[in-house]
Structure formats: C-alpha cells, structure tokens
Amino acid sequence: xxxSDVIVVGAGLAxxxxxxxxxxxxxxxxVVTKVHPVRSHxxxxxxxINAALSNxxxxxxxxxxxxxxDTIKGSDYLADQKAVLKMTTEGIERIYELEHWGAPFSxxxxxxxxxxxxxxxxxxxxxxxxxxxxxxxxxxxxEQALKFEAASERAxxxxxxxxxxxxxxxxxxxxxxxxxxNINTGELEIFAGRAVIWATxxxxxxxxxxxxxxxxxxxxxxxxxxxxxxxxDMEFIQFHPTELYTNNVLITEGARGExxxxxxxxxxxxxxxxxxxxxxxxxxxxxxxxxNMQREILAGRGVEGxxxxxxxxxxGKKKILERLPGIRMHAIHFAGVDxxxxxxxxxxxxxxxxxxxxxxLNTESKxxxxxxxxxxxxxxxxxxxxxxxxxxxxxxxxxxxAGEYASAYFKDGGGTDVPVIFLNQILKEEEDKIIRLxxxxxKENHSAIKHELGDTMDLGAGIFREAxxxxxxxxxxxxxxxxxxxxxxxxxxxxxxxxxxxxxxxKGSLDLAEVILRGAINRQESRxxxxxxxxxxxxxxxxxxxxxxxxxxxxxxxxxxxxxxxLHKAKKRHY
Amino acid sequence: MAETKTFKVFxxxxxxxxxxxxxxxxxxxxxxMTVLQALNxxxxxxxxxxxxxxxxxxxxxxxxxxxxxGKYRLACETQVSHLSASITIRxxxxxxxxxxxxxxxTPFFEKLKAIKPYLIPGDPDEGAxxxxxxxxxxxLDYIVDCILCGACYASCAVNGYDDEYLGxxxxxxxxxxxxDSRDKxxxxxxxxxxxxxxxxxxxxxxxxxxxxxxNVDPTANIANLKRQIIARQLNPKFSxxxx
Ligand SMILES: Cc1cc2nc3c(=O)[nH]c(=O)nc-3n(C[C@H](O)[C@H](O)[C@H](O)COP(=O)(O)OP(=O)(O)OC[C@H]3O[C@@H](n4cnc5c(N)ncnc54)[C@H](O)[C@@H]3O)c2cc1C
Ligand code: SF4
Ligand code: FES
Numbered sequence: 098x099x100x101s102d103v104i105v106v107g108a109g110l111a112x113x114x115x116x117x118x119x120x121x122x123x124x125x126x127x128v129v130t131k132v133h134p135v136r137s138h139x140x141x142x143x144x145x146i147n148a149a150l151s152n153x154x155x156x157x158x159x160x161x162x163x164x165x166x167d168t169i170k171g172s173d174y175l176a177d178q179k180a181v182l183k184m185t186t187e188g189i190e191r192i193y194e195l196e197h198w199g200a201p202f203s204x205x206x207x208x209x210x211x212x213x214x215x216x217x218x219x220x221x222x223x224x225x226x227x228x229x230x231x232x233x234x235x236x237x238x239x240e241q242a243l244k245f246e247a248a249s250e251r252a253x254x255x256x257x258x259x260x261x262x263x264x265x266x267x268x269x270x271x272x273x274x275x276x277x278x279n280i281n282t283g284e285l286e287i288f289a290g291r292a293v294i295w296a297t298x299x300x301x302x303x304x305x306x307x308x309x310x311x312x313x314x315x316x317x318x319x320x321x322x323x324x325x326x327x328x329x330d331m332e333f334i335q336f337h338p339t340e341l342y343t344n345n346v347l348i349t350e351g352a353r354g355e356x357x358x359x360x361x362x363x364x365x366x367x368x369x370x371x372x373x374x375x376x377x378x379x380x381x382x383x384x385x386x387x388x389n390m391q392r393e394i395l396a397g398r399g400v401e402g403x404x405x406x407x408x409x410x411x412x413g414k415k416k417i418l419e420r421l422p423g424i425r426m427h428a429i430h431f432a433g434v435d436x437x438x439x440x441x442x443x444x445x446x447x448x449x450x451x452x453x454x455x456x457x458l459n460t461e462s463k464x465x466x467x468x469x470x471x472x473x474x475x476x477x478x479x480x481x482x483x484x485x486x487x488x489x490x491x492x493x494x495x496x497x498x499a500g501e502y503a504s505a506y507f508k509d510g511g512g513t514d515v516p517v518i519f520l521n522q523i524l525k526e527e528e529d530k531i532i533r534l535x536x537x538x539x540k541e542n543h544s545a546i547k548h549e550l551g552d553t554m555d556l557g558a559g560i561f562r563e564a565x566x567x568x569x570x571x572x573x574x575x576x577x578x579x580x581x582x583x584x585x586x587x588x589x590x591x592x593x594x595x596x597x598x599x600x601x602x603x604k605g606s607l608d609l610a611e612v613i614l615r616g617a618i619n620r621q622e623s624r625x626x627x628x629x630x631x632x633x634x635x636x637x638x639x640x641x642x643x644x645x646x647x648x649x650x651x652x653x654x655x656x657x658x659x660x661x662x663x664l665h666k667a668k669k670r671h672y
Numbered sequence: 673m674a675e676t677k678t679f680k681v682f683x684x685x686x687x688x689x690x691x692x693x694x695x696x697x698x699x700x701x702x703x704x705m706t707v708l709q710a711l712n713x714x715x716x717x718x719x720x721x722x723x724x725x726x727x728x729x730x731x732x733x734x735x736x737x738x739x740x741x742g743k744y745r746l747a748c749e750t751q752v753s754h755l756s757a758s759i760t761i762r763x764x765x766x767x768x769x770x771x772x773x774x775x776x777x778t779p780f781f782e783k784l785k786a787i788k789p790y791l792i793p794g795d796p797d798e799g800a801x802x803x804x805x806x807x808x809x810x811x812l813d814y815i816v817d818c819i820l821c822g823a824c825y826a827s828c829a830v831n832g833y834d835d836e837y838l839g840x841x842x843x844x845x846x847x848x849x850x851x852d853s854r855d856k857x858x859x860x861x862x863x864x865x866x867x868x869x870x871x872x873x874x875x876x877x878x879x880x881x882x883x884x885x886x887n888v889d890p891t892a893n894i895a896n897l898k899r900q901i902i903a904r905q906l907n908p909k910f911s912x913x914x915x
Contacts, residue, residue, distance in 0.1 A: 199791030544716035587720025
C-alpha cells in the first residue's frame, strides 16, 4: 500500500498544477498517471491559452469581465456564470505564474507575452508559444514538479507514472484513494489518501474521427462515475472545424487567427454565405464554423466532395514558419501537403468534451474529498460550446483551486482513516476482475467493438443530430455492450499487457457513449455544439438546465440541475 | 489499394525468454499509413501481446521512438510507404527492455533530473511577465521543442559505453536554460555538466543531430555548452551575452 495525504490522478496540466499547489501548502501528494506526464494529451494543445492581459495593440480595453462575457455567450448561456468570471479573473495570475516558471511564450515586439485572435473573442487574448502552447506549458509544469520532487527528496511529491487507475475508493461517502495497476509489472496496488483529485482529461476516443490521443478513452471519467460522482452535460461534444482530413490530427484555430481562409471546391470563402458566420467569417466560434463547413460538404461543395481547404498561402512563408511551424509539419507528415505552397485538406471532427464530472466552482463534488479539474470535470465554464483557448486556462485555474481546496479539506481532518480490511476487500475485487478478463476466452475482438463504437458515435452523435439516428446509435451501443460481455483477450501475461488495458478501457467508452446519446436524445433543442435538425432552435424555457447522469447498480439515470445566470441575461447569439 | 508489407518485430519478455526473437507479420498497408498504425493493426488483429507505447499519434508526446529500418524514428510520424517492403523494428538501445518495444526510460529521466531542468530566475517571481525580447526567445526555438522521446540517447555511441554520460537530451536541456535570458544560474548549470560524464565526453558524432525528430540539434547545444565553459576558463569576465 502506498499512502500520501492527497492522491492526484492524472499528470496533464490540471493534475500537475494541482500537485504543485498541494506541495505549496506542504501537503504530501502522490500523482498517479497511466503515461509519463509529458505524454499526457495536454502536450498536443497548439493554439494558446486565453487571458485578458491586454498585450496586443488591439486588446487595450480587454478585461476579465469582457472575457467572461465572451465565454458565457460562446457557451450559448449554459455556462455557470460566476465560475466563468472566476476563471477569467484568476487566469491572469496563472499565466504570469507560468511565465515565471519558465514557459517560453512567444513575445510581442516590446517583449511581453504575445497574444493572437481566436474565435468568439472580442479581443486578441490568446497567449501562445508558436503553435505548441500545450507542449511548452506541460513541460514547464513537469519541470516545476521535478524541482519540488528533488527539493523534497521525493518524499512529499512523488510521481507514479505508467500506473493505470482501475477504481476509486469511496468509504462511507468519502473518497479515500484509488487502486492502480502498475503497467510494467502487472501488479495492483492501493494508493490511500485523505482526498483525491481527478484530472484524467478528455474522452474523444469514444468517437472515431477525433483529434484526441489514443489514451483519451473515457475510462478516466467513468471510474468516479461508477462510484457515485455524477457526469454533467455529456451530450455537448465539440467538433473542431479544422482537423486534417486524412487522420484527424488537429490544425489549430490559430491558423485562422493568423488569417487563414476556408475555401470550398469553388475556391469561395463560403462562410460569407451563411447568416451566422457572414460577419465574423473564419473567426466565428467553433460550433458555427464546423456546422457551415459540414453544410458545404453535404451540399456537394466540398473539395473532392469530402473536405474543405484551409488556405494559408497568402500568409507567406515567413509567418507560417514563425507562428505555425508545428501544423506545417503535421500537414507535411500526414497529408503530404506543405501549407506554404498548397491548401490543407480539413474537415470537422470530435475535439473536446464540454461535459464531465459534476463539480462546483471550487472543484468539489457530491462525494466528500473528491475533487476534479481539467477536461474530465464540468464546472461548468464552457456550457454547451467551449471557446478555443479556454480549456488550457481551465486546467491551470481549476487545477490550482483543486489543490487549494483539497489541502484545506485535508488540513481540516478530511475524515478518518479507512479500515485496512475494507481496502483489502476492494483490492481483491479488482484483482478478481483482472483475472477474469485475462482468462476471458470469448469470440469477440474488443478492438473491433471499439472501431464500431467510433463509427456509431460519428454517425449518431455528430455535428447534426436527430432522434432517428441517435436512437439507432443507442441501439447499436447496447448491442456492442452485449458483445463486450463476450470478448476474449489475446494476451495472458501481466507485464506491459496493453491488450488488457485497452479491453478494460473499452467498458468506459461504451458507458460514456450511452450517457452522451441519452443526454442528447432527451435534450430536444439546439444549443451550442448540439444541433438537432428536428429541434433547430434553442429552448430556454424547457432546456436552460444541466443534464446530470448518475450510475446506479449498473444503469444510467438522467436528471437535471439549474444554471447560474446571475451575471448576464440569456440572449440570442449573434457574431 | 492495400499493399502487403512484412514487419519483423523484436520480441522479448525478460522474465521468461532467454533470448529475443523477431516475429514476422504481414500487414495490409493503406496509403498514408504510419508505422504506428501498422503496429496497431498487428496488436488488434494478429497478436494482442505485442507491447509498445503510444499516445498522441502525432509526433508530440514522445512515446513511440523506436528503431525502424536502421534508424531511430517516431513510429507515428513514419509513413510505411517511405520504407521498403520489409520493415524491421527494434526497441531503443541503452535501456533495459520491459517487454518487446517498451524500454525502461528511468536512466534517461534520471539524467534529465540531474541537470536541474527548470528555470532558476534571479529575482522573485512577482507581478506581470518578465520581459524577453523576440530575439532572446528566438534562441530557444527548436531547443524547447524537445519531446523527451529518447531517440538521441538511444542513438548515442557514448551512452552505449558510459552508463553515467548525461546524454544529448539532458545536455540540450541544460543549454536551453543556460541560454534563456530569464535564467540566472550560469555557474551552477555549467558546473553540473562539466564533469567527466558531462559535455566533454561527447565526441561530436552527430548521431543525435541526425535522429532528432524535432530538430533540437543536441550536438549544437552541447557544442555551445563546451564553448561557454572554455570561454569562461580563458576569460573570467566572459559573459554569455557576448557570444
Ligand atoms: C489536439 C488538441 C489541441 C488542443 N489545443 C488547445 C488549445 O490550443 N487551447 C486550449 O485551451 N485547449 C486546447 N485543447 C484542449 C486542451 O488541450 C485539453 O482540454 C487539456 O489539455 C486537458 O488537460 P487535462 O490536464 O485535463 O488532461 P490531459 O492532459 O489529457 O491529462 C490526463 C492525464 O490523466 C491521466 N490518466 C487518464 N486516465 C487515467 C487512469 N485511468 N489512470 C491513471 N492516469 C490516467 C493521463 O495519464 C494524463 O496524465 C486541445 C486539445 C487537443 C486534443
Ligand atoms: S533532443 Fe530530440 S531526439 Fe533527443 S529526446 Fe529531445 S526530441 Fe527526442
Ligand atoms: S505517439 Fe506521440 S510521439 Fe508518437
């Protein structure tokens, strides 16, 4: 058994920021992560992180209040408004802190942190480091973690990487740690603590066409869900307008922020032809741009009938090399196209999970001692549609808050210790589950189920939704769940058994798929990222509320909760 | 459309196998397919026990460096179509094998830790951002792109015979902080890389420069560290800005 004061699950930006905060409060922390910290998906973030620093000549009059307003409007009024203002206000300090810790941001001519325009924002407020912002920020936080790990001689801050969490330990209604599998030895271990911070990131791999890493399977969100932490607003899935047509690797919104055009097969900037994007054009929010791209493709005006061209050629070689070097390499590697000379083939695809574990603006959940931050959590600051650059901000702002609140909870006593018998019993249950899975000899191939699930979700829960296709997808998901009961593993050993890991995670993907579809089917309106062709209007009277899914005895139950509208009245979104 | 290629993949389970072997798999390769996708195909359809790391599948997380047809590369950024009909894959060298293509990267990360890989600023961190000019930031281009994949470490002949040699990535990282205008720990940093397992152990073989998927150019970074150390020896008043 490994013990610490607080257990952090996940070592992306949210998890590491939480761990650093615990360390600052002299609280012992064990960080458990299934991949080495720098392999976390935060590393892939490209375009930047928002905060009203007012460093851009056109951003002089920016403020946290205006940033909050843009975010709330972008969310189609489903975000909790005080939480948003908290994020935009504290965000400024968090950015300066990252800079102080050594993050190599790109710079303005006068040497300040550079900022670029992003969709749905009134001012250029997205701070960036070329188009590798997530990479530099994650490495910076990892460096700080190493600093503290070294300073404390590794007693107060320990990172356990390549440990895969299979279970959250809840005793008498309070979170007390986790069970994790050491990937490289195959052994299970108890990580016991007085509080748990969850930071397992997004779940894009529930879909087929997604910009997310392979590791974003959704299992991370399900582990606490199975133990009583509700999931909120899971039907709101962001489709990013510009993913490489070939393999869905992301081409940052920064490419449009720097002046890139979207063109159909007639080489027209077609966004001008749609009322909701005619004014803001390429800088309209993601949901609007993605829908209008999809409409072009459906109307037969896609290039080769299938995709849209993102044209950067007019930006010139110098600007592309200076500001967008990473996506240039992506286009070269994965589409065989150099954006300096040719337009990039792009299409919308799954990108971000707006919903997540239900927590309040202090990252607290219904389960005592359980906190969540980052993409796996739903505070909610993104509501039904996230603005680009806001989720990196969310990770560091709420990661810090989670660390702060968990340390206060710990210092206040944080409940008493858990009986060892109870811990051992849970460990035994997990061990049995793993052995059963390892010995399963069914005929179904879990990878095949995974791919079918991806196709099903692309089809039923995509950019345009309607009851008929969603219900068909839900039926299919139920069938896949049955088949999951009949899988057989190809690999029996315990050491570095990735077959086992993928098989465990598929269960989470399947359950999340059901939560997403059922939430989407129930919500008979169009709001933000959810667009229903059978209910094309927003319906504030009936649907200005959060969807809250609960897991009870193996089944999913839906309920609803209210939205904090205390700062701005809901209006129609115009851009 | 699919062309079948032969993959010869290194297999080894230290707990049970006396010796490694190569397993041969036939993989139907679509246009645009990467080596990582080919490995996925093998794991999903032919042999689920094949072990390798992967995460981002876009060359940014550093999980998938391996030896592919004679060169260390990222499996996820390597197009199968650019390789011959027969493709041989081995794990990274100089590190113990956990299973198949998964190696124990602990020594690599321990060496990174040894160079104090974090900003050591002179003044307390308060208020707004520190000013850094575009030129000062430009020096860090490429060096900060290091994804800690280990390809340079595996390719380095010196790492092969000196277990304690810090290796290209850790040394490049030392230079990344030394040359950051905001860092104020020059003497401390140079002292950390100046012993017999530090920069002067490098024979400038350029292997790391050749393999690095991110153009970090560890060779040039090591050269700069040497230059900084020697210049200080020759002239105690030397300042790095003068270079
Ligand atoms: C390609 C791409 C580009 C993006 N660009 C931007 C951008 O420019 N600006 C912006 O604001 N946002 C961007 N986003 C979104 C943003 O990057 C993410 O929302 C954010 O980084 C998530 O961080 P996180 O810390 O919550 O999770 P992650 O960084 O995903 O970390 C999750 C952690 O949890 C661990 N984990 C998960 N499950 C388990 C388990 N069962 N056991 C143990 N450990 C586990 C993982 O190992 C990992 O360490 C982008 C997203 C993508 C996909
Ligand atoms: S320097 Fe290059 S090869 Fe070496 S670890 Fe960094 S990215 Fe990989
Ligand atoms: S899988 Fe991330 S670098 Fe290859």
